[in-house]
Amino acid sequence: MLSNEDLMWMYRKLVLLRQAEERLVQLSNQGKVGTLLAGVGQEAIPVGAVKTMGPHDKWAPSHRGVCDMVVKDGVELKYVYAEVYGKATGYNKGKGGSMHLASYKDNVLNLVGIVGGGIPLATGSALAQKKQKTGGATLCFFGDGASNQGTFHESLNLAAIWKLPIVYVVQNNQYAMTTAASYAVSVKDISERAKGYGIPGMTVDGNDVLAVYEAVDEAMKRARQGEGPSLIECKTYRWYGHHAGAGADEQMGWIYRPAEEVEEWKAKDPIPRFEKKLVEQGVLDESKKKVVWDEVNAYIEEAVQFAESSPWPDPAEVYTDVFTDYIPS
């Protein structure tokens, strides 16, 4: 059972993700950072899923949701922003940027910029956990587009035959770039694809943080107990287009979503929905809410300051980190 403290943790993280991502879009519009794969609208999935993680679990986030990784305790937004700015203080020393962020020490594996490319890597993480008997499992995030890649199917098959401790979480936000899932995915619910690999699959409301939590929690427990992989589809929607900020879809002339559809989904915003529940349960009130938003906004401004005042990398750093023991020229 989630305690009131857990619920407030979830609320704070939802607000943090929303505000951190929106701020980044603003910075992109100001020309301070490049185009972004913003995850605004999808926050309930990382928050609900990551809440299930134990100390030995690992998480491979998707590349949509630049700031998603700050859901994991220990990850600091200032290093995420610094990375997006290309500064030396970023998580990846300015070598990865928004699509390859990682904080291995916090059990957050790197984002992967190739759609579906990270699914085998996360599957390998689970294989290592199983071989080393760590008792942990891996959470693997990706989108509806990735579920059409061969790597998705190959990985689910491998994880099933080897009973790997992994939970595949597909964030079905209805569009792969500009192509609708209703057109490109052969099934109505992506979770149906689990049947093809003989593993449990379920679809949940991806804008309901508690529904995500419950489904992923059960699947993670099964994974840790050696009962193998699961596939959980979280249906959601991205408020921005494929690109947000500089070079946003609208600027590119990519018109593919009816305005009513966007509005319909905005009405299903996961944050007010959760707020309402918390207020009803007496966990949240206006003054507590204000404290959370104020703290989050201050934390974000500190991160912006940190990123902007951080040094650029030394150009000589371009040659390092290719190999452990050899520096190319």
Added chain:
Amino acid sequence: MSQLMFLQAINQALREELRRDEKVILMGEDVHTGTFGETKGIFEEFGPERVMSTPISESGFTGTAVGAAIGGMRPVVEFMVSDFMFVAMDQLVNQAAKTRYMTGGQATIPVTFMALNMGGGAAGQHSDNTAAYFVHTPGLKVVMPSTPYDAKGLLKSAIRDDNPVIYFMEFKVFMNREEVPDEDYTVPIGKGIVRREGKDVTIVGAGYANYLAMQVAEKLAGEGVSVEVVDPRTLTPLDEDVILGSVAKTGRLVVCDDDWRQCSFASEVSAVVAEKGYVYLKAPIKRVTRAQVPVPHSPVLEREMLISEEKLIKAVKEVLQ
């Protein structure tokens, strides 16, 4: 010391490394039977936990091995025929090669990919030498032994290396035998060797091309031509010193490469010598490579396309003119 065939030396190295380090696991298609003999008997010794036969899912198991390496294992992936690597190119080039760099050094990826260059005999999709694609790619080390001794020593180095290493096996030297120490030893990655001393011309070649160069050197010695043979053993990082040192001595270079000519390893060696060893050269550099066409089936057509002793001898004589 034992007389071992190349493939037996590989088998011995795999067994010794599997015994030495429990983080080493062997993965690949049909590794439980050992398609060409190099993994024969290993499944029986180590069982399914250490020797994991995979479904035919090159992208899936390649990426899984990379992920497992990041997670603390030391996987060895056997690709059977190297042409199959193309199926896993995203995982090899975008993931295995770049992840350490992209994460600013957070990822350490001790994975070995073994792949067999058939060298012909199986037409367009089972006969390629895929090394050049990976020599081109930053973040991968590429080795290609030509002798049983190096096959064992380089495989051990590859498995113990903390970076992705692609280990090419050349089928045309798979049955070659030589004395191989029974005890543990390694051949360092990044170090080439002068396999035969000579003074008139240098032939650089790795794997089967090196074997061919040694045959040619022996033949030409009978005609009074003194050929020096350099075996780079590692294609990247390349031991430029051993190549430049030899060219400084002979003044002539033929690069033999059992691969297509364009953007090949032969091209790279030629460019290095042209840039850094031009002053030593008494004649233009020659490349002996496959013709720039897919490998054909008919032996008559294939002979025209592949490298051969005759083609190499002809090239050596041309640079000596």
